[in-house]
Amino acid sequence: MASHPRHLRKQLVVVGHGMVGHRFVESAISRGLTETYDITVIGEEPRPAYDRVALTSFFEVGAQALSFLPSGRYDDPRVTLRVNTEVVAVSPRQRIVTLASGEDLHYDELVLATGAAPFVPPVPGHDLENCFVYRTIEDLEAIRDAAKKAGKSGVGAVIGGGLLGLEAANALHQLGLETHVVELAPRLMAVQVDDIGGKTLSRHIDSLGLTVHTGAMTEAVLGDKKGRVDRLALKDRNPLDVDIVVFSAGIRPRDALARAAGLDVAERGGVLVDESLRSSDEHIWAIGECAAVGGMMYGLVAPGYDMAEIVVDRLLGGEGSFTGADMSTKLKLLGVDVASFGDAHGQTEGALELTYQDAVSGVYKKLVISEDGKRLLGGVLVGDAAAYGILRPMVASGMELPANPEELILPTSRGGLEMDLPDDMQVCSCNDVTKGEIKEAVSDEATLNDGGPCVDAACVTAHTRAGATCGSCKVVVKKIVEDHFAATGKEVDRSLCQHFRMTRQELFDVVAVHGYTRFDDIIEGHGTGRGCDICKPAVASILASLLNHHVLEPGNRQLQDTNDAYLANIQRNGTYSVVPRIPGGEITPDKLIAIGEVARDFGLYTKITGGQRIDLFGARMEDLPAIWKRLVDAGMESGHAYGKSLRTVKSCVGSTWCRYGVQDSVGLAIELELRYRGLRSPHKLKGGVSGCARECAEARSKDFGIIATEKGWNLYVCGNGGAIPAHAQLLAGDLDKDTLIQYLDRFLMYYIRTADRLQRTSYWMDSIDGGLDRIREIVVDDALGLGAELEAAMDKHVESYFDEWKATIEDPEKMARFVSFVNAPGVPDPNISFRDERGQIAPADNEGPVALGPTIPVGAPR
Amino acid sequence: MTVNTETTYEVVCRLDQIEREGGVTALVGGEAVAVIRTFDDQVHALSNYDPYSRASVLARGIVGTRTVDGEDVPFVASPMHKQAFDLRTGQCLDDPTVTVATYDVRVVDGVVEVGPRRA
Numbered sequence A: 001m002a003s004h005p006r007h008l009r010k011q012l013v014v015v016g017h018g019m020v021g022h023r024f025v026e027s028a029i030s031r032g033l034t035e036t037y038d039i040t041v042i043g044e045e046p047r048p049a050y051d052r053v054a055l056t057s058f059f060e061v062g063a064q065a066l067s068f069l070p071s072g073r074y075d076d077p078r079v080t081l082r083v084n085t086e087v088v089a090v091s092p093r094q095r096i097v098t099l100a101s102g103e104d105l106h107y108d109e110l111v112l113a114t115g116a117a118p119f120v121p122p123v124p125g126h127d128l129e130n131c132f133v134y135r136t137i138e139d140l141e142a143i144r145d146a147a148k149k150a151g152k153s154g155v156g157a158v159i160g161g162g163l164l165g166l167e168a169a170n171a172l173h174q175l176g177l178e179t180h181v182v183e184l185a186p187r188l189m190a191v192q193v194d195d196i197g198g199k200t201l202s203r204h205i206d207s208l209g210l211t212v213h214t215g216a217m218t219e220a221v222l223g224d225k226k227g228r229v230d231r232l233a234l235k236d237r238n239p240l241d242v243d244i245v246v247f248s249a250g251i252r253p254r255d256a257l258a259r260a261a262g263l264d265v266a267e268r269g270g271v272l273v274d275e276s277l278r279s280s281d282e283h284i285w286a287i288g289e290c291a292a293v294g295g296m297m298y299g300l301v302a303p304g305y306d307m308a309e310i311v312v313d314r315l316l317g318g319e320g321s322f323t324g325a326d327m328s329t330k331l332k333l334l335g336v337d338v339a340s341f342g343d344a345h346g347q348t349e350g351a352l353e354l355t356y357q358d359a360v361s362g363v364y365k366k367l368v369i370s371e372d373g374k375r376l377l378g379g380v381l382v383g384d385a386a387a388y389g390i391l392r393p394m395v396a397s398g399m400e401l402p403a404n405p406e407e408l409i410l411p412t413s414r415g416g417l418e419m420d421l422p423d424d425m426q427v428c429s430c431n432d433v434t435k436g437e438i439k440e441a442v443s444d445e446a447t448l449n450d451g452g453p454c455v456d457a458a459c460v461t462a463h464t465r466a467g468a469t470c471g472s473c474k475v476v477v478k479k480i481v482e483d484h485f486a487a488t489g490k491e492v493d494r495s496l497c498q499h500f501r502m503t504r505q506e507l508f509d510v511v512a513v514h515g516y517t518r519f520d521d522i523i524e525g526h527g528t529g530r531g532c533d534i535c536k537p538a539v540a541s542i543l544a545s546l547l548n549h550h551v552l553e554p555g556n557r558q559l560q561d562t563n564d565a566y567l568a569n570i571q572r573n574g575t576y577s578v579v580p581r582i583p584g585g586e587i588t589p590d591k592l593i594a595i596g597e598v599a600r601d602f603g604l605y606t607k608i609t610g611g612q613r614i615d616l617f618g619a620r621m622e623d624l625p626a627i628w629k630r631l632v633d634a635g636m637e638s639g640h641a642y643g644k645s646l647r648t649v650k651s652c653v654g655s656t657w658c659r660y661g662v663q664d665s666v667g668l669a670i671e672l673e674l675r676y677r678g679l680r681s682p683h684k685l686k687g688g689v690s691g692c693a694r695e696c697a698e699a700r701s702k703d704f705g706i707i708a709t710e711k712g713w714n715l716y717v718c719g720n721g722g723a724i725p726a727h728a729q730l731l732a733g734d735l736d737k738d739t740l741i742q743y744l745d746r747f748l749m750y751y752i753r754t755a756d757r758l759q760r761t762s763y764w765m766d767s768i769d770g771g772l773d774r775i776r777e778i779v780v781d782d783a784l785g786l787g788a789e790l791e792a793a794m795d796k797h798v799e800s801y802f803d804e805w806k807a808t809i810e811d812p813e814k815m816a817r818f819v820s821f822v823n824a825p826g827v828p829d830p831n832i833s834f835r836d837e838r839g840q841i842a843p844a845d846n847e848g849p850v851a852l853g854p855t856i857p858v859g860a861p862r
Numbered sequence B: 001m002t003v004n005t006e007t008t009y010e011v012v013c014r015l016d017q018i019e020r021e022g023g024v025t026a027l028v029g030g031e032a033v034a035v036i037r038t039f040d041d042q043v044h045a046l047s048n049y050d051p052y053s054r055a056s057v058l059a060r061g062i063v064g065t066r067t068v069d070g071e072d073v074p075f076v077a078s079p080m081h082k083q084a085f086d087l088r089t090g091q092c093l094d095d096p097t098v099t100v101a102t103y104d105v106r107v108v109d110g111v112v113e114v115g116p117r118r119a
């Protein structure tokens, strides 16, 4: 045995860097376990952990987008990740794991997270060329290559018609193969659904052009002369000519290391652990699919995540324990909604069943109800799983059923869900939010939404997280919110303000259709009164988006918020800050010097912003034009830091200089910032471009974020930082630059046209029925046929762009407003004064208005 | 500038120097005064000092109307935190306990003159 180094700090080794192993490490870092342990994670796959649940989307989005750790390392130096490395033995007595290379690692605590492996039935020929399983990215790459070789007339068969088999069949179908599903059991998805549910599903799948063979037993895979798959021999049936076979006949926990080490394993496989996830050796733990808690293994990711949290808790001295998991599932298989929850098979003593079936539209729903008819125990939904959001929590909470439980599964047009759920019922299981908490968020006493209650379901989701993860409870959240407003007699008022009884989107359409250019015409035609500080800036923004006129045109400027009205950001003492545009954060030394000189000469406080530019504070309103002139003369322009408009497109250093960069992120960021500069929108817009997966530009915290891949660019949308941060979501992957810009043009214009006033992109996405998928349909698939129109609108914006600062200093009429006092233009406002802080100015507070005193130095020219 | 000693009205500017639903800041008796013109060409003068933000900014606010008890009240909203002030009385429409000072004001031959601060 090799001697192992003695460490001062305790050593924790994790075997397996899959979904659960990764979750364990993340939680260990965030909960402080790395304060006492060094962690080494050993993963056998060639890449860090990725989203296996979304494996099938690999064909669409590529490996990068699935990765949980694109940079390949954790942000905590006490964690070491070694991929492409297999653990071949564990010696509990010496507390050593041995790697395939022969290297030994000492551990104080060992966590096994080795997952499960697909079960391949031992039929003859199961190891021929073109026989595959469906578990890793490498598996999918191999299947894709084989499908390509098989060509247009290629045929594929999936052995196994369970959840994963149907996913695999979907993939073969998408790869253009004629696809067969061969299932031994008499129905599909035998674990989750019942007989009729399985048949309903089969009919759906048949209609998509796949062939389902149930009750069919595979006897052998037959090869051709080259040892490649050729035919599938089925018992008592005609053989199938096939080119590719994918085995998906269940999974088996990967417990070989534990077996060889002499640990207890469960009868049906899996490292046997107790409720604390500890194995028969006190220093070895098992989590995820390799673990059998009290003999039971769980083939879903959520229970694995729970296990990871519990072991972290235990290692921190806590008492967490695993007491079982909700095995409910809802998914879309080949476009068909399927859900199964609770006791789906009616195995509880005396359970009753209630079913609804509509063979024409392919809907099947079953409820399993307790003997006394009072409680819902479980159910199956095929073809229409909308009720899942309400039914699953009913099972979990054990609440009493209504007198007419059939209403729960009848189509909504025939009555549908009308029942009073108890307040303590958990509506969102992902984020543990109850109905009571949702109601609280909309009650009059609530303060979470800028000091007031939430006004709609999107706001509730943003603040409580209900519906923010898997989204299956969104309909229920919406219903609870609407019911609450209906009950309190409050009409959900979506009007902009008291002057316009319509939403911003409706107002936008009104202005566009009529071709209005003046506020006066709009309010006369469609509003009441003379407007206010809500509708005026909203109209100004709409006019700016449509016309791109100067915001300080007469008749237009009184509509602007003060920041737009003075093309600068007002600060607490009434002075302004000035931010010149620094596209992509790239700046020449000369321009940097010019900014410094301006700040020095005007006595401005200087600070670097989060958007990679420089903010100059403390400018008196009357000094703004002179400051702009100096900046414009030095080749700079407005950065629109004051506008509800594009702010910056932040970038990392990119491939030009960075040794890791794969694309020129700075070049793209500059191009995008210049393209969208000055674009007025419902709220501020921020962008970011990262030159590789390390994501140094933090692009996913932006409204649009772009991350370079080896093949092009991934486009993420609807992220933001701030009080409620949201990660941007992948809209499309591996795009070339032209397509990227095309999608961005469409995305931004669609947002500008349809969002509410001051609604940032993440809220906007939440408020759209269908969310990100709907946005993708409109932007990528052009489902509404709006693409060309949106692009043309953006082209018009780009062509008509001009610098507002320059246009202002060149126009005496616009300049006239920039005076301290209309009757004493040379006198600075005495209300503004400064003190010194760290060698720069800072605003000094006044207790009340400051007057100039009896001698009034009026009228003196400057 | 001219100071009309008999009436203590100070000439501030021409009416056409103030935009409809816009304002200017004037220096009157050493104090900063917001002079605001409404859509129907009424001119109002109030202290430029916003008591909420303690900054001299009201002339830069958005001017509009708000319906209060069935009546259209002309107001200016502070550009800082949007509190609305009745142009005629200086009364804050969002908080009955807060008022800003108002001034007498008149337009003579297209010239705006601001008078003494009202009690």
Ligand SMILES: Cc1cc2nc3c(=O)[nH]c(=O)nc-3n(C[C@H](O)[C@H](O)[C@H](O)COP(=O)(O)OP(=O)(O)OC[C@H]3O[C@@H](n4cnc5c(N)ncnc54)[C@H](O)[C@@H]3O)c2cc1C
Pocket (backbone or CB within 6 Å): A015, A016, A017, A018, A019, A020, A021, A042, A043, A044, A045, A052, A053, A054, A055, A056, A085, A086, A087, A088, A113, A114, A115, A116, A134, A135, A136, A164, A167, A254, A257, A287, A288, A289, A290, A298, A299, A300, A301, A302, A304, A331
């Ligand atoms: C196509 C597909 C769709 C799925 N859909 C869903 C779904 O919709 N919902 C759901 O809840 N679940 C789904 N799952 C299941 C889900 O992916 C698993 O529950 C989850 O990945 C389990 O995580 P884990 O970490 O235990 O195992 P894994 O993610 O498999 O990770 C285990 C890792 O350990 C490594 N390893 C094993 N042995 C060693 C060794 N000796 N040395 C070093 N490394 C080793 C493996 O290579 C692997 O990388 C799906 C799975 C697939 C394949």
